[in-house]
Amino acid sequence: MADPDHxxxxxxxxxxxxxxxxxxxxxxxxxxxxxxxxEKVIPLFLIRSGQVEIVRPADAGAxxxxxxxxxxxxxxxxxxxxxxxxxxxxxxxxxDVVELTRAQVLALVQLDAELSEILMRAFILRRVALIAQGFxxxxxxxxxxxxxxxxxxxxLTRNGLPFTFKPFGGGTPHHGTPGTDPEA
Numbered sequence: 391m392a393d394p395d396h397x398x399x400x401x402x403x404x405x406x407x408x409x410x411x412x413x414x415x416x417x418x419x420x421x422x423x424x425x426x427x428x429e430k431v432i433p434l435f436l437i438r439s440g441q442v443e444i445v446r447p448a449d450a451g452a453x454x455x456x457x458x459x460x461x462x463x464x465x466x467x468x469x470x471x472x473x474x475x476x477x478x479x480x481x482x483x484x485x486d487v488v489e490l491t492r493a494q495v496l497a498l499v500q501l502d503a504e505l506s507e508i509l510m511r512a513f514i515l516r517r518v519a520l521i522a523q524g525f526x527x528x529x530x531x532x533x534x535x536x537x538x539x540x541x542x543x544x545x546l547t548r549n550g551l552p553f554t555f556k557p558f559g560g561g562t563p564h565h566g567t568p569g570t571d572p573e574a
Contacts, residue, residue: 396511396515398456398458398462399508401461401462401463402461405505406436409463409498410436410438412490412494412495412498413488413490414489415487416435416488416489417484417486418442418487419481419484420482420483421480421481422480425475425478427477428474430472431491432492433469434464434469434495435487436462436488436490437458437459437485438487438488440459440481440487441457441459441481441482441483442457442458443480444458444464445478446477457482460485463509463512465495465512465513466516466517467513467550468517469492476520495509520552521550529553529555529556530542530543530553530554530555530556531555531556531557532555533558543555
């Protein structure tokens, strides 16, 4: 697993000030849902005070992925690519955040090399972690001997889409992780 300080880094006061200049302040209250699973417009949130949790809703309740506090930020490559959210972001303590739209984040990464490196590294490492855990909304069911199943698996892997493969007719269930497919 990647270094947690790179996956969920805490920005310095100077970095917080530079990032804040590109967004809009927003107060949060305990229980506020800042975005939910399936939403296509996913802003980046910089937590200035308070606390938020990233959760994956499930039939048996919500699984907490991580909790973020002051100086940390949300976001993952889905935000930049325009894909739908795989998680819910919920405030667990009142505070203040800075909200940046996709366009504001894209402008920021073009203007500030240091913040660009931090954000992009975190987004990539978060995406890799999601893929490694098969954390997505796609479940592929098919035969390990089917060329159609193989084509779909290759498409999902090539496009960086996390998936779970559940074979029938033999084979071992596994998560779609590029380069580690035991059935390939």
